[in-house]
Each structure stands twice: as C-alpha cells, then as structure tokens.
Amino acid sequence: MEKNNATGLPNWILFLFLGALLWGLLYGIFYHGFLNENPENALLDETGTFVVRAEVQIPDRTADAVTAGETAYKTACIACHGPNREGGVGPSLADATWLHGDKESDIFRVITTGISAADSKTGQIMPPMGGASLSKAQAWQILYFLADRNGSIKKGE
Ligand code: HEC
Incomplete structure (x- = not known):
C-alpha cells in the first residue's frame, strides 16, 4: 500500500481526514449560516x-x-x-x-x-x-x- 512519506500513514486515511474537515466547514457555512446575515438565532x-x-x-x-x-x-x-x-x-x-x-x-x-x-x-x-x-x-x-x-x-x- 502507498504510504505518505511524511506521516507514515496510508494516503487514503489522510484523504479521509481532509475530506471530513472540508465537509465540516461546508456544513457549517451552508447549514448553520456562518455567513448568513439573518440566522435563526x-x-x-x-x-x-x-x-x-x-x-x-x-x-x-x-x-x-x-x-x-x-x-x-x-x-x-x-x-x-x-x-x-x-x-x-x-x-x-x-x-x-x-x-x-x-x-x-x-x-x-x-x-x-x-x-x-x-x-x-x-x-x-x-x-x-x-x-x-x-x-x-x-x-x-x-x-x-x-x-x-x-x-x-x-x-x-
Ligand atoms: C397581510 C396581513 C397580515 C400580516 C402582515 C400579519 N397578520 Fe396577523 N393576522 C392577519 C389576519 C387577517 C388575521 C385574522 C385571520 C382570521 O380571520 O382568522 C391575523 C391574526 C393574527 C393573530 C390571531 C389573533 C386572534 O384573535 O387570535 C395574531 C396573534 C397575529 N395575527 C399576529 C401577527 C403578528 C405578530 C404579525 C407580524 C409578525 C402579523 N400577525 C402579521 C393578517 C396579518
């Protein structure tokens, strides 16, 4: 399996990790209205x-x-x-x-x-x-x- 030289972890784990981070960010922006001027709360x-x-x-x-x-x-x-x-x-x-x-x-x-x-x-x-x-x-x-x-x-x- 391909390993990342810097971390020694398989590349797919790093992709999964970055993907989760990105998803969390987009979720926050679109569903919790971080950028919304008139959020529910x-x-x-x-x-x-x-x-x-x-x-x-x-x-x-x-x-x-x-x-x-x-x-x-x-x-x-x-x-x-x-x-x-x-x-x-x-x-x-x-x-x-x-x-x-x-x-x-x-x-x-x-x-x-x-x-x-x-x-x-x-x-x-x-x-x-x-x-x-x-x-x-x-x-x-x-x-x-x-x-x-x-x-x-x-x-x-
Ligand atoms: C476009 C007109 C319109 C707007 C704007 C409007 N209302 Fe009404 N409202 C009505 C009408 C007509 C009724 C009565 C409906 C019926 O005949 O049962 C009513 C009924 C109500 C009732 C019930 C009154 C009762 O006797 O039980 C409340 C409370 C109320 N409105 C509050 C508000 C509030 C607070 C707002 C602003 C956020 C608002 N309304 C905006 C037209 C409006």
Missing part, C-alpha cells in the same frame, strides 16, 4: 441590526428582547395589525378577544405558521411570518412584546 437589537448569539435559540425574556420585538413588529406586522396593535386587515392584538387562542403558544403558532383560508375566522388570511421574512428569535421577541403590552395573553403555556 440572531436577535434584532433596537437599532435594527442583527446580533448573533450562537448559543441562544430562544432569546431570554428581557427588556431588550421586548424592545427588539417592538422593532420587528413595526416591520412585519404593523401593516395589518396597526401601529398600536389596534387592528386593520387583521384583528386587534391589543384587546382581550382572541380568535385563535389566548395562550402564548397559540400566538407563537399564528406568528410562525400564519392563518390559512381554511382556518380564517374573518375571511382574511395571514401569511406565515416564519422562515425568511422573520427569524425564529424575532418571532419570540414579538411574542414577548405582545405579551408585555397585553395582559390577557396567558404566559408560559
């Missing part, structure tokens, strides 16, 4: 810039996260739910009437999956806001913001 700060917190998938419920949620709300939700969450095309998010459930888990589900024509209560649909248009972290931040402003949302469920 990014937090939007109050100035509208993304802060990457690689170790945090679900952001902590801090005052900063509430503020970031307000910023993200202004971009993603304001057109249909109004500047003061008073409603428009979509229902009010400031009152205590919840067509799709008043638990935080209900609201998080609506934010990320939207409301299809089949599930609509008003005849209007809500597009899914997860994925490219809104990171998961931003969806959480918006939830924290809505819950912070509206005490009728049942926390922690």
Whole structure:
C-alpha cells in the first residue's frame, strides 16, 4: 500500500481526514449560516441590526428582547395589525378577544405558521411570518412584546 512519506500513514486515511474537515466547514457555512446575515438565532437589537448569539435559540425574556420585538413588529406586522396593535386587515392584538387562542403558544403558532383560508375566522388570511421574512428569535421577541403590552395573553403555556 502507498504510504505518505511524511506521516507514515496510508494516503487514503489522510484523504479521509481532509475530506471530513472540508465537509465540516461546508456544513457549517451552508447549514448553520456562518455567513448568513439573518440566522435563526440572531436577535434584532433596537437599532435594527442583527446580533448573533450562537448559543441562544430562544432569546431570554428581557427588556431588550421586548424592545427588539417592538422593532420587528413595526416591520412585519404593523401593516395589518396597526401601529398600536389596534387592528386593520387583521384583528386587534391589543384587546382581550382572541380568535385563535389566548395562550402564548397559540400566538407563537399564528406568528410562525400564519392563518390559512381554511382556518380564517374573518375571511382574511395571514401569511406565515416564519422562515425568511422573520427569524425564529424575532418571532419570540414579538411574542414577548405582545405579551408585555397585553395582559390577557396567558404566559408560559
Ligand atoms: C397581510 C396581513 C397580515 C400580516 C402582515 C400579519 N397578520 Fe396577523 N393576522 C392577519 C389576519 C387577517 C388575521 C385574522 C385571520 C382570521 O380571520 O382568522 C391575523 C391574526 C393574527 C393573530 C390571531 C389573533 C386572534 O384573535 O387570535 C395574531 C396573534 C397575529 N395575527 C399576529 C401577527 C403578528 C405578530 C404579525 C407580524 C409578525 C402579523 N400577525 C402579521 C393578517 C396579518
């Protein structure tokens, strides 16, 4: 068998090793978004810039996260739910009437999956806001913001 003169190991082991390194690098770049400006675990700060917190998938419920949620709300939700969450095309998010459930888990589900024509209560649909248009972290931040402003949302469920 052909041996590498420098290491004394068979060449195929070295190729395997380098291949694994390369694969790991490409995997990191493409699947974990090392080069992505808006990864799932990014937090939007109050100035509208993304802060990457690689170790945090679900952001902590801090005052900063509430503020970031307000910023993200202004971009993603304001057109249909109004500047003061008073409603428009979509229902009010400031009152205590919840067509799709008043638990935080209900609201998080609506934010990320939207409301299809089949599930609509008003005849209007809500597009899914997860994925490219809104990171998961931003969806959480918006939830924290809505819950912070509206005490009728049942926390922690
Ligand atoms: C294109 C318009 C549109 C956008 C943008 C939009 N929504 Fe909606 N949303 C709706 C409509 C319409 C409904 C009501 C659907 C129905 O009739 O059941 C709704 C329903 C909801 C509900 C359920 C309300 C209830 O009474 O249970 C929540 C919560 C909600 N939206 C949050 C958000 C948030 C947060 C964002 C931004 C991330 C957002 N929506 C963006 C149109 C929109």
